[in-house]
Amino acid sequence: MEDLKLIKGNEAVALAAIRSGCDGYFGYPITPQSEILETLMELRPWETTGMVVLQAESEVASINMVYGGASTGKRVMTSSSSPGISLMAEGISYIAGAGLPCLIVNVQRGGPGLGTIQPSQADYWQAVKGGAHGDFRMIVLAPASVQEMYDFVFDGFDLAFKYRVPVMMLSDGIIGQMMEKVAMGRERPRWSADELGDWCVGVGKNNIITSLELDPQVMEGRNLALQRTYNEIEDNEVRYEEVNTDDAEYVIVAFGSSARIASEAVELARRDGMKVGLLRPITLWPFPYKRLRQLAGSVKRFLVAELNAGQMVEDVRLAVDGCVPVDHCGRMGGMIFSPEDIYEQLKGHGKGI
């Protein structure tokens, strides 16, 4: 029988970490994601799989522990929420610059500043536009269910090691805190010593992990190599989900928790005979520009529903390139829109008001 569990999104991340062969988790408590560290400490995986779990003194220390851990070629991760991710910015840039794989989970809360502990999607720009110094990218996976918070730990590690880049799971306080049924079918062991790569420290090759290079020609070469990797990711790893877009005259674009609310707005609209579809980007970077551009040929209008002041809407406008109007529906500060809110906005726009 399938292994089903009713758990919170944050607990799903902790269970997935242990079951995905993760070697090390380094984190610091912050609401609304502390259940990840709490669950790991409760389960004591160092006694079963040998996974290291360490509560650091700060998010700055956490991400630098991830940098060190990733340098050993092993599967390592951290998790935090918005202010904590800001503290990790420098470390994430180092990880990208040194070509290291890792998984970073951001269970977003409202900002700016200390903001609120209530959910938000206001870290979209930070996640997909770099979020720290230098030209670099992270693959960003946006889960819309507890199941996806479980699965994206596996997918995140796979992508991180396929391209040797940092991968971020951009969740939020809704998905992190809510309970849902999760199929826990996927499971794999930690890598053995001879399964590790030959580029890391600890494998007897006298390897050097660094992001530093003072010769500008060599440094530009390293940058170009990174950009080639990013191009390859853009070609191969775009993921999105569509609902009712075949005949749609209006398309709502929404990610993560917003996509769940938007899918109900689609149902409300369809009940009234309005041809509305939903496109849910699953990878926020690479972003589904091409598919949105295609849809712009047949759609009258897009509505981007996101729990922020208007961030992903800029990428949708880039994709659509002025062909059709792109509107925004947002709430901030921990407030959440209802399906009716989105539908009303859509109707208003649909009527050309």
Place this chain on the structure above:
Amino acid sequence: MEKVYSKPRLLTDAVMHYCPGCSHGTIHKIVAEVIAELGIESSTIGVSPVGCSVFAYKYIDIDWIQAAHGRACAVASAVKRLEPEKMVFTYQGDGDLSAIGTGETIHACNRGENIAVIYVNNAIYGMTGGQMAPTTLVGMKTSTSPGGREVNIHGYPFKVADMVAQLEGVCYVTRQSVHTPASVRKAKKAIRLAFENALAGKGLSFVEVVSSCNSGWKMSPVGANEWMEQNMFPFYKLGDIKV
């Protein structure tokens, strides 16, 4: 003829970027010798800082990780936890360890990570051009304390070694120098003991090496050593602090 001295085999042929008279070259040499003598070159992972010794990885032929400014002890903590059989050490200056990296250093010490920390204290930021560090002596002139360090503005010189010696996770703290042949031999013994402690899982060992920075101090190499003996040693007293 009997060969009485040779370059340590783990020192690479790369030309060191250090200024003539700098202590880093000597400290690199004794670290390389200790690793070779312990026969652990294939299982030693060094963590280099941001500062003059950022390029330590070019000079000693082992595994290296270059850490963000101040974060070497956090990086080393994770490496040691994931690779408990390996020898893991950090090599940091006073700008890196005693200023921006205070938090990571104290908490690695307090957790009793089984690593060695080599802390090169020359009381100044060398690489960025001689700015005041937390370790800069009272009255000492730097580019950011051009009239000399003033206590009422900048506070007091920071004795990190004395502070971390209070922490239970730390098994060995010593303050050494490398300005004479005798002091080099003592410093090497201290670094060897620190490495042995880490390998034996005794906790964190902290070896401070009080050093000169003649270019940052704007002195000749010999003059800098004399100034160090007269001014640094009375404040940063040499010897074991915790054994």
